[in-house]
Amino acid sequence: MEENSIHESHKDYLEFMKGAVASFAPGRIEFLGNHLDYNGGTVLGTAINAGIYALALPMEGTDFRLFSESFEGADISGSIPSLEKQSGKHSWGNYCLGVLRVLLDKGLAPNHGFSLTLTTDLPMSAGLSSSAAVELATAQCLLQLANQQVSKKELVNICRQAENKWVGLPCGILDQGTSAFGEKDKVVRIDCAKEEYSTLSLPLHTSFWIFDTGIKHDLVDSQYGTRNQECMDALNIIQNSDPSIQFLAECPGPLLEETEMPGNLKKRARHVVEEQNRVSLFSDGLQKGTSPAELGSLLTASHKSSSVNFENSLPELDFLVDCLSSEEKIFGARLTGGGFGGAVLAWTANTFSEKEALSIAEEYQKKWGNSPNFHSFKPSKGAGPHDPLLKPGESKEI
Numbered sequence: 001m002e003e004n005s006i007h008e009s010h011k012d013y014l015e016f017m018k019g020a021v022a023s024f025a026p027g028r029i030e031f032l033g034n035h036l037d038y039n040g041g042t043v044l045g046t047a048i049n050a051g052i053y054a055l056a057l058p059m060e061g062t063d064f065r066l067f068s069e070s071f072e073g074a075d076i077s078g079s080i081p082s083l084e085k086q087s088g089k090h091s092w093g094n095y096c097l098g099v100l101r102v103l104l105d106k107g108l109a110p111n112h113g114f115s116l117t118l119t120t121d122l123p124m125s126a127g128l129s130s131s132a133a134v135e136l137a138t139a140q141c142l143l144q145l146a147n148q149q150v151s152k153k154e155l156v157n158i159c160r161q162a163e164n165k166w167v168g169l170p171c172g173i174l175d176q177g178t179s180a181f182g183e184k185d186k187v188v189r190i191d192c193a194k195e196e197y198s199t200l201s202l203p204l205h206t207s208f209w210i211f212d213t214g215i216k217h218d219l220v221d222s223q224y225g226t227r228n229q230e231c232m233d234a235l236n237i238i239q240n241s242d243p244s245i246q247f248l249a250e251c252p253g254p255l256l257e258e259t260e261m262p263g264n265l266k267k268r269a270r271h272v273v274e275e276q277n278r279v280s281l282f283s284d285g286l287q288k289g290t291s292p293a294e295l296g297s298l299l300t301a302s303h304k305s306s307s308v309n310f311e312n313s314l315p316e317l318d319f320l321v322d323c324l325s326s327e328e329k330i331f332g333a334r335l336t337g338g339g340f341g342g343a344v345l346a347w348t349a350n351t352f353s354e355k356e357a358l359s360i361a362e363e364y365q366k367k368w369g370n371s372p373n374f375h376s377f378k379p380s381k382g383a384g385p386h387d388p389l390l391k392p393g394e395s396k397e398i
């Protein structure tokens with residue numbers, strides 16, 4: 001009797017879930033290549049084993065509903081033909097609605113209403129790009145509902161456009177590209193000028209730790225846009241001497257140094273040009289088997305340049321990088337992501353332990369009065385659709 005009712009309720013459940021689709025998109029760690037993506041440089045990132053899970057159900061009519069207890073202002077609803085930008089506690093919905101807007105413009109959106117539920121195990125505002133993960137998870141659900149398929153490259157562009165046009169952040173493709181192209185134990189290498197994606201193996205026995213200061217870095221309101229504009233201004237000046245240079249990251253170091261421009265622009269451009277060189281050295285070194293200790297010093301040099309040239313660090317982030325760099329088991333440390341808050345990445349030997357992380361957190365607390373959260377992540381596979389009826393942990397992919 002009991003078994004029968006369970007069977008019946010399972011049947012009802014399957015009926016209710018008819019047409020449901022699901023997806024997962026991981027967060028990412030910006031490994032090296034700070035602010036290079038929108039400057040046509042090459043960046044290195046890794047998708048991580050935490051992210052955004054999305055489940056969508058088709059609805060009759062043209063209304064949508066977005067729901068997520070992971071964000072403040074959990075419930076958002078509206079009508080697809082009259083999409084409106086969200087504000088305040090509903091701002092998270094813009095990452096979903098931006099994607100919907102782009103899909104509508106491209107004729108790739110479902111032609112009916114839907115409800116979309118998101119959940120996450122990603123620390124928020126920690127520089128791990130929960131926003132790109134929301135975009136990718138949303139896009140993959142909506143594309144499935146619409147019975148449409150796009151390449152990973154197009155998926156990345158759809159999500160970048162959502163962010164550029166709807167959210168208003170002039171970002172590049174680092175976040176979306178890493179989340180889409182991630183692979184287990186690999187670093188994703190993106191040539192942002194050519195939009196070419198490849199992966200590189202990381203040395204064995206190394207780990208990633210994230211130390212999150214908890215300082216909010218809402219990039220739309222931070223100086224991200226100002227930095228982007230400064231880079232474009234520097235590029236314009238350089239193009240007066242050499243019009244063949246299309247992107248700031250392409251500019252040879254000596255040409256930059258001999259070009260006259262305001263001091264702040266020179267510093268921003270120096271960060272970009274030197275960072276591009278660090279990424280090349282890192283990628284070549286990885287392929288040649290250079291030791292992690294030697295490679296890691298490029299990460300710490302990147303942070304120094306963020307602090308001095310790009311001025312997207314904070315004293316709290318500098319402090320963490322200094323503490324981390326003096327640890328023997330840490331190869332390199334740097335702020336990860338846009339900066340102006342957020343988190344520091346430490347690339348460590350995999351013998352680096354929670355106890356050691358805790359002692360760094362205590363040092364930070366003594367100085368700043370609060371403790372950073374820390375997490376260790378594994379380079380993991382990229383975004384993809386899932387069968388919504390599978391139990392967690394079951395991994396049959398569609």
Ligand code: GLA
Nearest residue numbers: 034035036171172174337338
């Ligand atoms: C943010 C942006 C990315 C990239 C990084 C800085 O994460 O979303 O596109 O510009 O900052 O490298």
